[in-house]
Amino acid sequence: MSSSDKHNNKSLNHAQHPFSQFMNSMDRLFTDKRPGKGILQSLDHFFGSSATARGFQTELSENEAGYMIVAAIPGVKKEQINIELLPQAVTISIQHQETAEQINQNQGLFHRHHSSGVTSRTIRLARPIDDQKIRASHKDGVLRLFLPKKKGNQIRIEDS
Structure with missing residues (x-):
């Protein structure tokens, strides 16, 4: 398969699933563990991180x-x-x-x-x-x- 065929196939794949990129971004938002923390970790910290919380x-x-x-x-x-x-x-x-x-x-x-x-x-x-x-x-x-x-x-x- 040539590189132009791969590019066309990739473009077709995104056209068939227009929300796939959005869903991948949302998944990263909720699971990202970089120093900036993901949204779930930030919420845990905001609402209390102790066991009693x-x-x-x-x-x-x-x-x-x-x-x-x-x-x-x-x-x-x-x-x-x-x-x-x-x-x-x-x-x-x-x-x-x-x-x-x-x-x-x-x-x-x-x-x-x-x-x-x-x-x-x-x-x-x-x-x-x-x-x-x-x-x-x-x-x-x-x-x-x-x-x-x-x-x-x-x-x-x-x-x-």
């Missing part, structure tokens, strides 16, 4: 005595945690703040980025819990909650 993992286990909730929240201080108790649910909220500064003395640029927000998870429980006996601990980026089940009153059935 995107959510946190929780595990729920149950036995006869109650429920155990374990939440992985690395880098979060005890003061940032709020736990709200409902009759058959618990909500764990994390207040997060992030400040980043960039200084480029060669170009005389200074950039400061500040973001804050709240991330929360609500865990629903099958039975009511005894709010007087709840225990919570936070150590090494792990929050543990023990929520004892509320015991109902037994009703004695009488013979008629």
Whole structure:
């Protein structure tokens, strides 16, 4: 195949798919990892890059005595945690703040980025819990909650 045939074939291919070049450009826009960052990486940075900004993992286990909730929240201080108790649910909220500064003395640029927000998870429980006996601990980026089940009153059935 001569070089003129290749050029004509290439022109024909673009004519058959007029949006192919546009789609390739869009793909590069969303996946480009050059120093300028792609748009998705920029959005992640803008809306928060910490794990708590995107959510946190929780595990729920149950036995006869109650429920155990374990939440992985690395880098979060005890003061940032709020736990709200409902009759058959618990909500764990994390207040997060992030400040980043960039200084480029060669170009005389200074950039400061500040973001804050709240991330929360609500865990629903099958039975009511005894709010007087709840225990919570936070150590090494792990929050543990023990929520004892509320015991109902037994009703004695009488013979008629």
